[in-house]
Amino acid sequence: MKPGTGRVYLVGAGPGAPDLITVRAAQLLARANIVFHDALVHPDTVALAVNAETVAVGKRCGKHSTAQRFINKRLIDAAARFDTVVRLKGGDPMLFGRAQEEIDALRCAGVEVEVVPGVTAALAASAELGVALTRRGTSRSVTFVTPRVGDGEQAGDWTQCVINADCAALYMAAGQAREIAVRLIASGMRTDTPVVVVEDASLPTMTRTVLPLGRLGRAGTLALRGPAMILLGEVFRDVVAAVWPDSSMTSHEPLPEALSA
Amino acid sequence: MKPGTGRVYLVGAGPGAPDLITVRAAQLLARANIVFHDALVHPDTVALAVNAETVAVGKRCGKHSTAQRFINKRLIDAAARFDTVVRLKGGDPMLFGRAQEEIDALRCAGVEVEVVPGVTAALAASAELGVALTRRGTSRSVTFVTPRVGDGEQAGDWTQCVINADCAALYMAAGQAREIAVRLIASGMRTDTPVVVVEDASLPTMTRTVLPLGRLGRAGTLALRGPAMILLGEVFRDVVAAVWPDSSMTSHEPLPEALSA
DSSP states (O other): OOOOSSEEEEEEOBSSOGGGSBHHHHHHHHHOSEEEEETTSOHHHHTTOTTSEEEEESOBTTBTOOOHHHHHHHHHHHHHHOSEEEEEESBOTTSSSOHHHHHHHHHHTTOEEEEEOOOOHHHHHHHHHTOOSOBTTTBOEEEEEOOOSSOOOSSOOHHHHHHTSSEEEETTOGGGHHHHHHHHHHTTOOTTOEEEEEESTTSTTOEEEEEEHHHHTTOOOOOOOSOEEEEEEGGGHHHHHHHOSOTTOOTTSOOOOOOBO | OOOOSSEEEEEEOBSSOGGGSBHHHHHHHHHOSEEEEETTSOHHHHTTOTTSEEEEESOBTTBTOOOHHHHHHHHHHHHHHOSEEEEEESBOTTSSSOHHHHHHHHHHTTOEEEEEOOOOHHHHHHHHHTOOSOBTTTBOEEEEEOOOSSOOOSSOOHHHHHHTSSEEEETTOGGGHHHHHHHHHHTTOOTTOEEEEEESTTSTTOEEEEEEHHHHHHOOOOOOOSOEEEEEEGGGHHHHHHHOSOTTOOTTSOOOOOOBO
């Protein structure tokens, strides 16, 4: 295949709020000829690409997801026709963004690729909550995971990864929140581990649900509309204690609904 | 104490390159009255605060570090005198930035605080290397840690946190690189685990040192000038194999210097 003449930029759109994109990313969008964006990227962010054709591809919680191989092909084709091709992804491209598949396909086709990092959702959630993920002396490790319940993938045991970290952010996890909680408790995590489920971090529609892990394992389905993540760790103890004063509840308690704060 | 009238913004400056700051952060700097910035923040980033008095505080690898309590007091005092006070921190404020101490002190003094997230160094390093930290099916967890060798802190065992993750980014770790490698190997991590030490991620002065973990444990002191992080995990195998074709080396090999690529 003849190498394309253009360059493809894999660009992080940030966590949601349009002004949480980087200056570099905004400048690239302004001069892009074509932009392939995740369906979940904010319309005002896509609108920064004033001179570009914009194409929604992939990743809306399973629906309307364009096959990865087809996205790769469109990027390669676009690089042959345009100078500046932007692949705009929610959050950061290199963290749960399937960027490697696109990078490998582009390089294999002789297309130059550059990656522009972005603010990842967990950091936006932490900022909105006003709770730092690390604390001097008591929280020195943070794990970002996409847990899968009940599959046989090659990746390491995510429960051990979460349990051994001082704080964890579980991406694309809220749909399986109950199963995840049950699995973590079965693996030895304390039922009073503080949990915050954050939906639409950084957007005006952001919600948070705070509860101890034991309750998450017994809660009904969380009423979530958009992408959500589960944060857990001792750093959230004060946040959870404000809503659940007796957060060291036992398993004898009645089963409440998850409380939205 | 009389509540201040101003608001304090804890703002992430991003990983180093001035254009990797968020649009929101750049706008806040432009209208700030006073900016307290980490010594390591890029001068061009600080210069975005065109109307502000700028004050360098703290955190240059131990030297010239202003005591945290004194920084807290200066922020509270500034909020009583100015509308818009910015505390500008490298990377993201909520990840290894001691933000909680400042948030708590400000809230305690009745000062409003808002946090603006930033791009953290590991994501910038990943972008520059062109290696995603996660891969579908094989790398689903990433741990960010500040390891401490040989102290008795309350935080969890960082070696278990690293070993159980598919990929890890060790912040503020390169000065202790050899001890960290020895500790990880003693805890059961494979000596052929791929390692990339990245210095000055996102800046023109960025360097990377690639080697298997076993060699890191036997290397001399890494020749580093600035802030550096250690990335490790199978996702870096190709990068390391390109430099060390026999990355499954045994402990019988001669002790080489760490190789800078």
